[in-house]
Amino acid sequence: xxxxxxxxxxxxxxxxxxxxxxxxxxxxxxxxxxxxxxxxxxxxxxxxxxxxxxxxxxxxxxxxxxxxxxxxxxxxxxxxxxxxxxxxxxxxxxxxxxxxxxxxxxxxxxxxxxxxxxxxxxxxxxxxxxxxxxxxxxxxxxxxxxxxxxxxxxxxxxxxxxxxxxxxxxxxxxxxxxxxxxxxxx
Numbered sequence: 001x002x003x004x005x006x007x008x009x010x011x012x013x014x015x016x017x018x019x020x021x022x023x024x025x026x027x028x029x030x031x032x033x034x035x036x037x038x039x040x041x042x043x044x045x046x047x048x049x050x051x052x053x054x055x056x057x058x059x060x061x062x063x064x065x066x067x068x069x070x071x072x073x074x075x076x077x078x079x080x081x082x083x084x085x086x087x088x089x090x091x092x093x094x095x096x097x098x099x100x101x102x103x104x105x106x107x108x109x110x111x112x113x114x115x116x117x118x119x120x121x122x123x124x125x126x127x128x129x130x131x132x133x134x135x136x137x138x139x140x141x142x143x144x145x146x147x148x149x150x151x152x153x154x155x156x157x158x159x160x161x162x163x164x165x166x167x168x169x170x171x172x173x174x175x176x177x178x179x180x181x182x183x184x185x186x
Contacts, residue, residue, distance in 0.1 A: 001029045002047050025073055026095070039112035041067045045077050046114040048095040056085045058108045058115035060099065062130055062138065064122040067111065068148060070141035071134065080117060080125075099129075119148035123155045127171035139178040152179050 001021070003009035012029050015021040021029040024036055028044025045059050045067060058064075060080035065071035076097040083102050107121040117125065123142045126135055143152045156175045159168060 002044075003027045038067050038069060038116075041069070042111040042114040042116055045073075048077050049079060050096075054114075057081050057098070058103065058117050060101075060117040060122065061125045062134060064117045065126060065138045065142060067116050068119060068122065068142065068145065070145060070148075071138045119145075119150040120155065120158060123150050124158055124171075127155065127159060127174050128165070128167040135174045136178045136181060139174065140181060143178070143182075152182065 001007065001012060003012060007015070009027055012021060012027070016023055016029060020032055022032050022034075022036065023029055024040050025044035026048060028040070028047055030036055030040050034040075042059060045063055046054055049057060057079035059067055059077065061078040062071050062074045063078040066073045077095055078097050078099065080099050080101045080103060083100055103117075103121075107118055108115045109118050110116075116122075119142060123139060126138050126142070130138060139152065139155070142148055142150050143155070152175055156172065156179075159165070159171050159175065162168065165171075
């Protein structure tokens with residue numbers, strides 16, 4: 001549930017205080033008895049993106065990892081704008097951080113009608129771009145979720161196959177650190 005559909009933000013917060021709802025992200029809520037799913041998280045994050053801009057972007061990086069249940073929500077929603085679109089001003093939207101990138105046809109999936117980067121694209125972006133303290137835990141979580149089909153070896157192969165990728169060496173180090181951490185768990 002989002003504010004205004006059919007309850008105001010204050011009514012939703014009151015229902016949360018009464019234990020009837022759980023806050024997913026900022027203004028997005030689900031019933032207290034419902035399990036929060038990736039679809040709920042995707043819809044809650046998309047609600048923070050300006051409406052006229054939503055169809056041009058995909059939730060990505062640490063936001064996509066959060067949608068998949070593999071990371072904590074970031075301060076700002078990370079959205080990826082395909083380089084074929086023009087990055088026009090979106091006004092004062094401080095809730096999102098826009099990254100202009102090249103998105104291929106297999107780089108995104110639709111979740112409850114919201115474009116989200118695929119698990120592999122999410123893992124690649126995290127290995128290259130995520131803050132140091134977040135990268136390895138998120139990579140471990142993404143690779144540990146069987147439904148995502150994103151083992152660390154597959155992510156490493158995808159990175160190694162890319163030519164001229166800025167940050168590739170650091171990304172491979174992060175994958176190696178995640179593999180070492182996984183070996184230490186066994």
